[in-house]
Structure formats: C-alpha cells, structure tokens
Amino acid sequence: MKGQHYDPFTEKKKGLFHREKEAPEETKTNAKAMAEALNENVHKETSDAPADREADIRDEAEQEVEAEKMVTDTAAREAKIEDPAPIFEPTREQQTAFDPKPVRRRYSHPISAMVAAGFWIRTVAFLIDAVVASAFAGIFASPINALFLAEGTMAAKAVSGFFFYLYFVLSTYFTNGQSLGKMITGIRVIHPEEPRLSWTTVVIREGFCRLIQTTFVLLYVITAFSERKRNLGDFLSDTYVVKDSLYVVEKNEGELFYAYEN
Numbered sequence: 001m002k003g004q005h006y007d008p009f010t011e012k013k014k015g016l017f018h019r020e021k022e023a024p025e026e027t028k029t030n031a032k033a034m035a036e037a038l039n040e041n042v043h044k045e046t047s048d049a050p051a052d053r054e055a056d057i058r059d060e061a062e063q064e065v066e067a068e069k070m071v072t073d074t075a076a077r078e079a080k081i082e083d084p085a086p087i088f089e090p091t092r093e094q095q096t097a098f099d100p101k102p103v104r105r106r107y108s109h110p111i112s113a114m115v116a117a118g119f120w121i122r123t124v125a126f127l128i129d130a131v132v133a134s135a136f137a138g139i140f141a142s143p144i145n146a147l148f149l150a151e152g153t154m155a156a157k158a159v160s161g162f163f164f165y166l167y168f169v170l171s172t173y174f175t176n177g178q179s180l181g182k183m184i185t186g187i188r189v190i191h192p193e194e195p196r197l198s199w200t201t202v203v204i205r206e207g208f209c210r211l212i213q214t215t216f217v218l219l220y221v222i223t224a225f226s227e228r229k230r231n232l233g234d235f236l237s238d239t240y241v242v243k244d245s246l247y248v249v250e251k252n253e254g255e256l257f258y259a260y261e262n
Contacts, residue, residue: 122187
C-alpha cells in the first residue's frame with residue numbers, strides 16, 4: 001500500500017513538469033503536419049492547373065524576355081549616340097556626283113556670250129549717264145567756278161571734269177556696278193574675283209580709263225569688236241559688263257548659257 005500511496009502534490013508536480021516537456025514536441029508535430037498539408041494542396045493545385053494557364057505562364061515568361069531584350073537594345077543605342085562614329089567626309093569627286101548644281105568648267109571667260117551686255121545697250125546706258133553726270137558736275141562745279149575761277153578757263157573745265165567723272169566713280173561703287181544708266185538698261189559691271197567692286201577697280205575703270213575714252217572717243221569702238229564686248233576700261237580693270245538678270249541665272253545654274261555660244 002505504501003508504494004501505491006497517492007500523493008496529490010507529487011502527482012500534480014509530476015504532471016506539470018510532464019506537460020512542460022511534452023508541449024514543444026506537440027507544437028513541432030502540429031507545424032510539420034500543417035506544412036505537409038500545405039505542400040500537398042500546392043502540388044494538387046499545380047497538377048490540376050488547366051493547359052490554358054500553363055500557356056499564359058509561358059507567354060508571360062516570353063514577354064519578360066522580350067522586354068529585357070528591348071531594354072538592352074535601347075541601352076546599346078544610347079551608348080552609340082553618346083559616342084558617335086566619325087563623320088564621313090566625301091571626296092571632291094563624290095560631292096560633284098551628288099551635287100545637283102552643275103560645276104562650271106574652265107572657260108576662257110568667266111561669263112558666257114549670252115550674258116555679256118552688247119555694244120548698243122552699253123551705248124544707251126552711257127548716254128543716260130553722261131546727261132546725269134553733266135547735271136551733277138553743274139550742280140557742284142558751278143558755285144566753285146563762280147566764286148574762285150573765271151568761266152571758260154582750263155581750271156574751271158578741270159573742276160567740271162572732276163565732278164563729271166566723280167559721278168561715275170561714286171555711282172558705280174556704291175551701287176556695286178550700276179550707275180543710273182545701267183540700272184535703266186538692266187546691265188551691271190562685275191569683277192569675277194570681287195563679290196563687291198573695290199575702290200581700286202572702280203577708280204581705274206570709271207576714272208582713269210573713262211577719261212582716256214572720252215578724250216579719244218574712237219576707243220569706244222573697241223567694244224563692238226572685242227570678245228564679250230569689253231572696252232578699254234574692262235581690259236585694264238579685268239571687269240565685264242553683263243545683263244543683270246541673266247547673270248544671276250547663270251551664277252545659279254553653272255554653265256547653262258555656255259552651250260549657246262557662237
């Protein structure tokens with residue numbers, strides 16, 4: 001009986017310790033069972049997934065691959081833009097082949113015969129300018145002659161002549177080759193190597209050479225028989241007198257009028 005004596009305190013204590021030791025094992029067993037059940041459900045759902053869902057999954061994977069490829073290509077293009085390749089510079093022959101504007105060949109004259117102003121139109125322009133130059137000289141030379149010089153003397157004639165030729169020099173320079181007579185007749189003085197006529201060219205042509213030609217009028221006849229209708233002033237100053245509107249076309253079109261030369 002002594003071995004079977006019931007001790008409530010000992011049993012209670014024994015039961016309490018016993019539960020404390022066995023509680024973690026029950027918890028571990030329950031967690032393991034829940035994990036196994038969850039895995040079984042996942043495998044069951046995956047195995048029971050329809051074929052359409054699997055196709056959608058593959059499509060989504062392919063789209064992700066394509067998106068990554070597009071990002072890679074964009075980055076490569078940006079790298080090329082930041083570091084561009086050296087610019088290709090075509091040769092002169094290649095520029096000539098692709099240039100729509102025809103290249104002017106080397107001719108004996110920088111203008112064609114059709115563009116050169118003829119003898120008669122230049123004569124009309126000179127007569128208009130002579131009238132205007134005489135009026136210009138009268139306005140500025142008459143007061144000087146009246147105050148300081150006797151009328152009809154060589155000095156008075158020299159003053160009048162100075163203003164007469166000064167009109168040609170100033171009008172030709174400030175209009176870049178067009179005096180009033182040339183404006184009316186539509187012609188212009190040009191220099192092949194000067195976009196704008198220089199003072200040296202204008203003074204030689206319109207001052208010195210015009211003085212010689214008006215003194216010896218027959219020298220103007222050279223214009224009628226020379227090539228490109230050049231006079232003495234054109235030869236000495238290396239200038240040409242052209243039809244203004246046709247000259248603009250020829251500059252833009254290259255050798256357009258050279259085919260019609262005589």
